[in-house]
Amino acid sequence: MKSLPGTVSRRRLYLMRHGHVDYFAPRVRASGDIHSVPLTERGRSEAEAAGRALSHVAFERAVCSGLPRTRETAEIVLSFVKDAPALEVDADLVELRGGTLPPVKSREELIEELGEARGLRVSYNDGTLEIMTVSSAHESYATFINRLISHLSFRLRMNIRFFGSATMRTRKKKKGSEPDACFYVQSAPVIGNRIQIDFAVDPPPDIVVEVDVHHDSRDKFSIYAALGVAEIWRYDGGELTIHLLQEDRYVNVERSLALPMLSGGALTDFLARLPRDGESQTLIAFDEWLQSLDR
Numbered sequence: 001m002k003s004l005p006g007t008v009s010r011r012r013l014y015l016m017r018h019g020h021v022d023y024f025a026p027r028v029r030a031s032g033d034i035h036s037v038p039l040t041e042r043g044r045s046e047a048e049a050a051g052r053a054l055s056h057v058a059f060e061r062a063v064c065s066g067l068p069r070t071r072e073t074a075e076i077v078l079s080f081v082k083d084a085p086a087l088e089v090d091a092d093l094v095e096l097r098g099g100t101l102p103p104v105k106s107r108e109e110l111i112e113e114l115g116e117a118r119g120l121r122v123s124y125n126d127g128t129l130e131i132m133t134v135s136s137a138h139e140s141y142a143t144f145i146n147r148l149i150s151h152l153s154f155r156l157r158m159n160i161r162f163f164g165s166a167t168m169r170t171r172k173k174k175k176g177s178e179p180d181a182c183f184y185v186q187s188a189p190v191i192g193n194r195i196q197i198d199f200a201v202d203p204p205p206d207i208v209v210e211v212d213v214h215h216d217s218r219d220k221f222s223i224y225a226a227l228g229v230a231e232i233w234r235y236d237g238g239e240l241t242i243h244l245l246q247e248d249r250y251v252n253v254e255r256s257l258a259l260p261m262l263s264g265g266a267l268t269d270f271l272a273r274l275p276r277d278g279e280s281q282t283l284i285a286f287d288e289w290l291q292s293l294d295r
Contacts, residue, residue, distance in 0.1 A: 014054070014059075016074075018067075018070045018072075019040075019043025019045075019046040019072075019073050019076075020039065020043035020046055021038070021039060022037070023037055025037070025040075035067060036067075037068070039069055039072050039073065043072075044072075044076060050077050051076055051077040051080030054077060055080040055081055057081065059081060061085055062084065062086075063087075063089070063090050063093065064087060064088075064090070064093065065093035066093075067094075070093075071089070074087050123177040123178065134180075137214075138180070138211050138213045140274070141211045141237075141271060141274070142181055142209065144279060145181055145233070146162060146164070147279070147283060148267070149183055149259075152259070152290060158185070161184035161188045163183075163184070163197060166182060166197060169199060175222075177227070179208035179209055181208070182205035183205055183207045183258070184203075184206055185206045185259060186206050203228070204228045204230075206229075206231060206258040207229075207233060207256070208224060208229050208232055208233070209232075209234075209235070212234060212237070213236070213237045218234070221249075225248055225249065230244065230245050230257065231245070231256060231257055231258055233256075233264075238268075239264070239268050240267040240271060241264050242264045244257055266289075270282055270285070
């Protein structure tokens, strides 16, 4: 195949994943055949967008696995390419180890099954299920934010309840998510000493934390808004920003509502010290800073 414009002439291999599919569509669940699942309307739109982006490329060969979703994606893409080659099918182009889904009947049940899975974050928004893996850097920052707030709770004698990455969901609104951390501050007395939360009846956490070292969590903000989460802390690896819920959307603010002694700038500074000074020294500096505050 020819090279992209502006590059030295050479062969290129384009690898593409199929468009969006819905494994929980009624027809798919009724048949039980997840291998024959077709593209959704969103999936077809994604394939069309890819076709337009690649329409200038002169492909020599086009190969797919033969599964309906891969064939449909490839056919749509090639329909935008002038003099496209005939689509070939290679049945060996499948996962070596694809894994298995638990015997669940809905996205909500799948979220329940994956709720305790280590190294995964699950979100569900109006029919779209997203499962993300997390890196060691991601976990380091998330854990350290927990440590900072835990130490603040001790030093300032504040009752703060911690529920980590507990799965938050509302079946009625078909939304759910697992934050990287969550805290009850104003609502801590309501939760009391319980260790089990039922988000169907209990209030949402006052603060949820999203660490976006490799992923962007802003598309999850609408989920948290529907769940009634008042405050989101988002750390992108360089800056921690604080977002407060106003009506049905989040606005960026300087200081935390639940913990007004904390600003996005202050939290950013301590997180920036973590890879340079280490956890212990940064925590000591945070403790000294807390003690210097006017109470």
